[in-house]
Every structure is written in C-alpha cells, then in structure tokens.
Amino acid sequence: MFVVNLTYKAPLTEIDQVRDAHMEWVKAGYADGIFIASGAKRPRTGGIILARGTREALDARLAEDPFIKTDVADYEVIDFAATSAAAGLEALKD
Template identity: 50%
Template sequence: MFVVTLSYTVPMEQVDAHLEDHRAWLDQQYAKGALLASGAKVPRTGGILLVVGLDRAAVDALLAEDPFAKAGVAEYDVVEFTATKTAEALADYRETPAS
C-alpha cells in the first residue's frame, strides 16, 4: 500500500485549470481499483492518495498519467507501507509483513 502526498508547485489558479481533468483521472483510478481514498490537504496546498494493489513501478507510472503531473503543477512523495492492521471495513487490505 502507498501513501502519496501531492504538493502544488504553482499558484492555485494554475492548479485549478487542471482540476476537472485530475478529478476525471481519479475516477478512472477508482474504477480500476487502484485508489482507496483521496482528498485535498487542509489547508489546500496539495492532496493525498491512498494507492492499493500496485507495485512501486506501477504507482510511478500511474502518477505520471495524472493531469497534474503532466501539467507540472504538483510534486509527488510516495511512501510504501505494510498495512498489518486496519479498521474492520478495510480488512481486505491487510497485509502480512515481509520476513
């Protein structure tokens, strides 16, 4: 599982110019099962994505297709972690730690 933080690198007006395309891209990733959650940081300086079911190379490829990445309006920080405990509603996403 991956936590991806987006940080905007340009004024908000430039980010907003790509927001509709970014949201459509998010919808596509949810339909594919790649996203578990997403949303804006508070304050709105970027966003957070919770990515599942992919390896690191696939996550990098997925992020490269984000309209925000293509437009150069955001930078991404990717953290991989093993979700060994979850809320019951997320039990399907629990992972066994590597030995």
C-alpha cells in the same frame, strides 16, 4: 499499500485550471482498482491518495496525472505494510 502525498507548486489559479482533468484521472484510478481513498489537504496545499498494487503500476499511473504533466504538483510516494486496520477495513491489511 502506498500513501501518495501530492504537493502543489503552483498558485491555486493554475491548479484550478487543471483540476477537472485531474479529477477524471482520479476517477480512472478508482475504476482500475489502484486507488482506494483520496482527498484534498487542509489547508489546500495538495492532496493524499491511498493506493495499492505494484510500485511500477503506481508510478506509471502518477506519470499520467494532468497535475504532473502540467508541472503544477509534485508527488512523494510512501510504501508501507498495513498490519492493523479498524473493524470493517481489514481488507487494507497486507
């Protein structure tokens, strides 16, 4: 599993201009089964995505994000093995 830490590097006015396209990209990630959870950070400085699959597939997906294509955000990808999970979330375990 991967934790994707998105950090904005542009003013929110620029982020908001690309947000709708980014959200369509996020929806496609869910439809393709790569993304399993996502949301905005508080305060609004970026977001977090939980993803599964291979690192290569994830990197290819991230390269298509409108936030990356317009250079308004950066990503940090953390690979981890989920060995424990709360009841009902056992499918997240490696």
